[in-house]
Amino acid sequence: MAHGFGCDQSMWRHMTTLLSADYQLITFDYAGFGASDVSDYDASRYENLRGYADDVIGLAEELDLRDFVFVGHSVSAMIGVLAVPQLGERLSALVLLCPSPRYIDDPGDETATPEGYRGGFTRADIDELLESLDGNYLGWSAAMAPVVMGRPDRPELDGELTELFCRVDPTVAARFARATFLSDNRADLAGVDVATLILQCRADVIAPSAVGDYVHAAIAGSRLVTLDATGHCPNLSAPEATAKAVDDFVHGLRRATAPVEPRPESRRTGDER
């Protein structure tokens, strides 16, 4: 289960509680997020989403995952899509939670609708977003100060923040945002040849339902489920509905494939980094 822009693996907290009885689950933090070592972060690797996809592939290979289901939230959905060709036989299915292959409108793309592709944002919107992130003040918060200050030698400064969730280094966040919001992976959707579930929220400004429809149309044989939830993080705001949708989907896959010797897991547990 891969987190998207804005948080770290603590996003999956509720889903983990709901699903851990029946599945082995792996959650992780991308480089620069959560508890990962920011000094390992290599900016050039993550200029676009490809670097993150490589990390996912690397993770799958290192853990020798087989027949696993990749659940990607937000931009991680596209990261999963990019990783599909190289994951090959290891991957049995994809769950795309609030995906968007491109956030900026493209009036010239008539394959979507006659008015073109609606990503939900104009270029000016994204420029403003990136500029505000670069300015490093958006979300500048006392709660994030220890991460920003980077003073492991002064642990007393962390204080009550040891239980901080969603820690993100602002520089890393800015680059991730750039890689995310300037991405265009519409062409990669056609390359998805595994069973795919698309989950979208009823009202999501980041990944509007038209975008979910687009992804559904672009991935042959995919299933689309609209959750009765507002916002972009149903894994947090509507975890039961989300977990159920995922569960139903995976069971449907099991029924469809030939019976194999019983295995308790299709995903393995672990907390990376």
Place this chain on the structure above:
Amino acid sequence: MNVFEESIDELYEMAPCGYVSYVSDRTVVKVNQTLLGWLGRAAHEVVGRPFTDLLNTGGRVYFETHLDPLLALEGHVREIALELVGVDGSRLPVLVNIVAAPATPTRPLVYRATVLDATDRRAYERELLAARRQAERRGERLAVLQQLAGGLCAALDSHAIANVVADAAKATVGADVGILWLVGPDDALHPASSTGWSEAATLKPIARTDVSAHLEAMTDGNIRVVHRAEADRSYPEMAGRMRRAQLHSAWFVPFRRGGQIAGIVAYGFRDQTDLADDDFALLGALGDHTAAALERAAYFETQRDIASTLQHGLLAHTPLDDPRLTYSAAYVGGHREMAVGGDWYDVFPIDPDCVAIVVGDVVGGGLPAAVVMGQLRSATRALAQAGFGPGDVLAHLDTFAVHTPGAFCATVLVAVLDLPTGRLRYACAGHLPALLRHRGVAVYLGGGRNPLLGLHPAGPRAQTEHTLTSGDVLVLYTDGLVERRGEPIDLGLDRLAETVGGAVEPITAGSLIESLAPHGAEDDTCAVVLAYRP
């Protein structure tokens, strides 16, 4: 004392901060007057509409991706920096605290936010960030300059400097192309070195009468930035080159040496690049470093040229053209930077039938020894050409050596060959013996041995005679040819004798030095090889 009950309504509506409450689907359920006043809106425009409508795009994305998840996980957030959008589109920087009030039987979950106007604080933060960024950039620039200075220190001549400067274009300013131009003696601008561009070899010098951006930068001494559009208009040839190299802009940075513009460093950029004040300062500093390094290199080169000229002057002689003998001579300096030393050779006529051959070695090395060497060489020539025999030449050189600083304890071997008869007279003052190859056998001529110059022995200087026959080869040399560190000199002498004795093809002085004193020897080496064929 006047204790009274504050009106709750007034406390809420007129608080010094903004209050707004919204529910899970983002709908605002309550907002206070203060906030409405900041936004310039009426209550009905805000209540019932999404809270996120009050934020700018970045804020909305941030709310959905960061704030909302954080609230879901922690139940509260503190001091989040956001921007509210007023009815007139104006932006209000704020700090926001939000707490989630769990659902009760009478109402759903509601998020309650306190909003503080952070305009001043934001301005302060911006200044801090800008100052920090500037400090970081200064640090980076300092590191870059230090690295360049290190590279320049290690570069010994202007060619090496030019390469260092051009190669550093990318590291110092992130340029894709770097070209160093230097003003030549003809006052034209010549390309000295380049990096990042395959067509560099086609660059031609720029004369002062040409029209070019380079010259313009040189005229007023200021950095000149030329974008492609301007190049298209004013410098078509350069525009063509820029197009082929895919350059978006070119910067020309002149630098001075001794008060005059000595050259230009030209940088080419493929991407849009903006110059900050710091960049100008950095470029200027780079130019200064380059100029200083070139100054140093020029001085060094002059010194080396002087030394080299001197040496060649000191060892110059008119080649002898006589069918009765063939000879070759060579000098190779020690590997120290100054290729000048105390060794010398000389071959000159005394009269049409008589030739003198001399080798010598002054104490010490470098320029001082070379100066003394020149004097000794001239003195020896003068004495031999005046008719003195080898022994007498040495005797007179003794006097000369006593009165010439640095000549004391020099060694010298003087030989005079009478060409019609083959009669060789020679005298040796502390020098290694000459080698004679006669019919394939090499022996050292051990006669005529005398102490070093300047020691004024009692009595006349010893002199010996030997008669050469046709085909004989005589080798005179200095100790660099036979001495090796850690080895007794006899080994070197044996080696020389073997090489000369066993040689099948004619030997030359150069090849002898090449094989016996290979590159890397610390001492000077001199050799003369003479073949007698009357």
